[in-house]
Amino acid sequence: MDVAVRELSYAQAIQEAMAIAMEQDERVFLMGEDIGVYGGAFQVTGDLVERFGSERVMDTPISELGGAGVAVGAALTGMRPIFEFQFSDFATLAMEQIVNQAAKMRFMLGGEVSVPVVMRFPAGSGTGAAAQHSQSLEAWLGHVPGLKVIQPATPHDVKGMLLAAVADPDPVMIFEHKLLYKMKGPVPEGHYTVPIGKADIRRQGRDLTIVATSIMVHKALEAAAALQAEGIDIEVIDLRTVRPMDKQTIIDSVKKTSRLLCVYEAVKTLGIGAEVSAAVAESDAFDYLDAPIVRLGGAEIPIPYNPDLEKATVPQVPDIIAAARDLAKGKR
Amino acid sequence: MATARKAANSDAAQPNLPFAFRKYTAEQLRDVLHKMYLIRRFEEGAEDAYMRGLIHGTMHLSIGQEASAMGICMPLTDQDQITSTHRGHGHCIAKGADVKRMFAEFFGKTTGYCKGRGGSMHIADVTKGNLGANGIVAGGIPIAVGAALAAKKLKNGKVAVSFFGDGANNEGAFHEALNMAAVWRLPVIFVCENNGYGMSTSTERSTAVKNIADRASAYAMPGVIVDGNNFSEVAEAAEAAVERARAGEGPTLIESKTYRYRGHSKSDRNRYRTKEEIEDWMTNRDPIALFEAELKEFGIIDDAGIEAVREAVKKEIADGIEFAKDSPSPEIRDLENYVYTEVA
Numbered sequence: 045m046d047v048a049v050r051e052l053s054y055a056q057a058i059q060e061a062m063a064i065a066m067e068q069d070e071r072v073f074l075m076g077e078d079i080g081v082y083g084g085a086f087q088v089t090g091d092l093v094e095r096f097g098s099e100r101v102m103d104t105p106i107s108e109l110g111g112a113g114v115a116v117g118a119a120l121t122g123m124r125p126i127f128e129f130q131f132s133d134f135a136t137l138a139m140e141q142i143v144n145q146a147a148k149m150r151f152m153l154g155g156e157v158s159v160p161v162v163m164r165f166p167a168g169s170g171t172g173a174a175a176q177h178s179q180s181l182e183a184w185l186g187h188v189p190g191l192k193v194i195q196p197a198t199p200h201d202v203k204g205m206l207l208a209a210v211a212d213p214d215p216v217m218i219f220e221h222k223l224l225y226k227m228k229g230p231v232p233e234g235h236y237t238v239p240i241g242k243a244d245i246r247r248q249g250r251d252l253t254i255v256a257t258s259i260m261v262h263k264a265l266e267a268a269a270a271l272q273a274e275g276i277d278i279e280v281i282d283l284r285t286v287r288p289m290d291k292q293t294i295i296d297s298v299k300k301t302s303r304l305l306c307v308y309e310a311v312k313t314l315g316i317g318a319e320v321s322a323a324v325a326e327s328d329a330f331d332y333l334d335a336p337i338v339r340l341g342g343a344e345i346p347i348p349y350n351p352d353l354e355k356a357t358v359p360q361v362p363d364i365i366a367a368a369r370d371l372a373k374g375k376r
Numbered sequence: 377m378a379t380a381r382k383a384a385n386s387d388a389a390q391p392n393l394p395f396a397f398r399k400y401t402a403e404q405l406r407d408v409l410h411k412m413y414l415i416r417r418f419e420e421g422a423e424d425a426y427m428r429g430l431i432h433g434t435m436h437l438s439i440g441q442e443a444s445a446m447g448i449c450m451p452l453t454d455q456d457q458i459t460s461t462h463r464g465h466g467h468c469i470a471k472g473a474d475v476k477r478m479f480a481e482f483f484g485k486t487t488g489y490c491k492g493r494g495g496s497m498h499i500a501d502v503t504k505g506n507l508g509a510n511g512i513v514a515g516g517i518p519i520a521v522g523a524a525l526a527a528k529k530l531k532n533g534k535v536a537v538s539f540f541g542d543g544a545n546n547e548g549a550f551h552e553a554l555n556m557a558a559v560w561r562l563p564v565i566f567v568c569e570n571n572g573y574g575m576s577t578s579t580e581r582s583t584a585v586k587n588i589a590d591r592a593s594a595y596a597m598p599g600v601i602v603d604g605n606n607f608s609e610v611a612e613a614a615e616a617a618v619e620r621a622r623a624g625e626g627p628t629l630i631e632s633k634t635y636r637y638r639g640h641s642k643s644d645r646n647r648y649r650t651k652e653e654i655e656d657w658m659t660n661r662d663p664i665a666l667f668e669a670e671l672k673e674f675g676i677i678d679d680a681g682i683e684a685v686r687e688a689v690k691k692e693i694a695d696g697i698e699f700a701k702d703s704p705s706p707e708i709r710d711l712e713n714y715v716y717t718e719v720a
Contacts, residue, residue, distance in 0.1 A: 071529075071530075073529070099529070104556065105552070105555060105556060105559065107552035107555065107556060109518070109548055109549050109552055110518045110521070110548075110549055110551075110552025110553045110555070110556055111518075111552070111556070112518070113515075113517070113518020113519050113521070113522060113549060113552075113553065114518050114519075114521045114522040114525055114553070114556060115522060116518070116519055116522055117459075117507075117518060117519035117520060117521060117522020117523045117524075117525070117526070117536075118522040118523070118525050118526040118529075119522070120507060120519065120522065120523065121457060121507070121522065121523040121526040121527070122526050122530055123525075123526045123529060123530070125522075140512060140515060140549070141515070141518065141519075141549075144511075144512050144515060145510075145512070145515055145519060149508070150714055150715070150716070150717065151493055151714045151715050152490060152493060152494040152498040152500075152508065153489075153490050153493075153494060153498065153500045153502065153508055153714075154488070154489065154490035154491030154492070154493045154494065154714055155491065155713065155714035155717075155718075156489075156490070156500065156502045157502055157507070158717045189715050190715050190716070192716075213717035214716050214717050
């Protein structure tokens with residue numbers, strides 16, 4: 045049977061995934077600040093409250109720590125909550141419940157319980173919201189055993205990975221770049237899953253591997269298309285999952301291309317790029333490298349308000365083009 | 377002196393009996409004494425094993441708080457759920473745990489409740505509804521609210537109880553959790569076991585209100601103060617709160633005023649309270665001694681019966697420690713187990 049494929053925005057794809065999850069499983073419900081009649085700060089839940097009612101699309105008080113804890117407790121005792129943080133930055137208020145409770149409960153209790161909670165984090169810069177509403181904290185949570193951390197880059201993937209997250213018995217943290225919400229792409233109807241822990245090769249190439257996350261996947265693809273005209277053939281890997289990281293796909297690609305560029309929006313130091321680089325450096329792909337590994341990440345500053353400064357803080361397409369060109373041509 | 381009688385549900389006939397002696401059978405009351413002794417001797421046994429180097433890490437003893445744990449758990453079924461604290465051994469036993477498996481956990485053995493991964497601070501017994509002790513002050517409060525939310529959604533009639541100490545009432549999680557529980561009228565009971573000190577800092581120095589129960593009014597829920605060393609008084613408040621929760625009328629905050637005889641943890645040099653204060657509680661307000669006196673007064677048990685309870689508990693403790701000693705330790709090769717749910 046052919047499944048119809050429509051163009052949906054990233055936000056619509058998330059909404060559709062949550063609606064399907066709630067239709068299929070009575071244990072699934074949504075919690076978050078202003079996700080009911082308001083529809084969510086980014087209109088991701090939209091009109092779901094009208095379809096499913098306020099018991100299943102629950103507005104919470106502005107209580108990130110308590111709210112996250114309630115979601116953890118409900119997940120521990122038979123429910124499948126999807127908890128929306130209004131901005132990923134507010135995870136800082138709930139770190140206790142995420143890091144000490146959700147992530148460790150199963151381990152501390154010797155495998156006697158599971159915590160099947162999904163938490164959604166609108167993340168990233170580019171909206172002029174300045175330093176407290178623009179961060180990319182996925183590497184923070186990626187450092188915690190017990191959590192799974194994903195960064196879907198397309199409407200297709202966010203729907204499939206959200207449905208995989210809801211079915212997952214362990215806590216899954218979804219980082220959604222805010223600038224992706226309006227991006228459109230093909231999305232199949234109905235239920236399907238995209239596996240957590242598997243990277244995707246978005247573009248095949250011979251000369252250079254770019255490993256990118258979230259919105260940087262699209263910027264990397266744009267850079268790769270531009271460099272094709274110069275005869276540079278770039279492979280673009282969409283990491284998709286921060287933890288557990290699909291190192292094998294990266295290693296296999298680098299063995300083919302012998303060059304690695306990591307592109308991510310979060311602060312460059314101690315970030316995902318370091319882990320990707322180390323995965324290659326610690327593997328037999330190291331012997332295949334023809335040039336040093338290069339990382340392009342966010343500047344070592346909080347996200348500024350001024351739009352020109354804001355753009356300059358995180359990698360942009362020309363930065364990726366320049367770095368990839370230098371790397372491919374042996375200027376590094 | 378009251379004449380000997382069997383406790384029965386005959387309020388009208390015996391209006392002057394304390395609540396517990398009207399509510400519970402003689403057998404139930406004797407079982408309460410048994411469990412209060414079990415808690416105390418378990419903790420003494422654990423302390424002794426720690427001193428002898430058989431248990432590593434640290435532990436937080438609740439000796440002196442036994443009536444509070446037992447009174448609160450009286451109205452609960454095995455299906456009702458609790459979240460507990462770093463001082464949670466008593467809650468675990470009161471909720472029905474087997475001391476063998478508790479000792480095994482303290483000894484870090486695979487037969488322990490957490491297979492040696494949690495230890496004293498994360499002791500749990502999910503089969504009896506104990507979702508676990510928690511090493512983070514106030515960490516379990518929102519989780520209990522979540523369990524109550526699940527119970528309401530699943531319509532399974534369960535209530536959730538969150539035990540926490542006086543220190544937790546100054547954490548933000550306390551405020552957020554109590555507010556949500558009240559807004560959503562959830563079947564949850566918040567039990568603050570106020571033993572006077574958050575580690576070394578007294579409630580007078582840390583808390584703006586005189587009674588922690590006073591804070592209940594900020595969340596539009598009943599705030600009840602009980603003598604936490606008086607089993608009957610605690611049980612009476614717990615029964616009322618559980619009834620209210622099961623009836624869908626929402627949460628209750630119970631402040632159980634009690635005292636811990638031992639220090640905060642094994643590092644405590646006891647510089648913040650006087651010897652006289654500790655001795656006064658131990659001599660004049662010991663929860664087991666008070667309960668025993670009542671049991672004798674109302675003819676539920678005699679000295680020989682009490683001695684029999686003590687002997688039975690002594691044997692259970694000795695057997696538990698032997699079981700723990702004889703149990704296998706986890707294999708190093710299993711180090712990474714239980715981080716994620718194993719996919720079959």
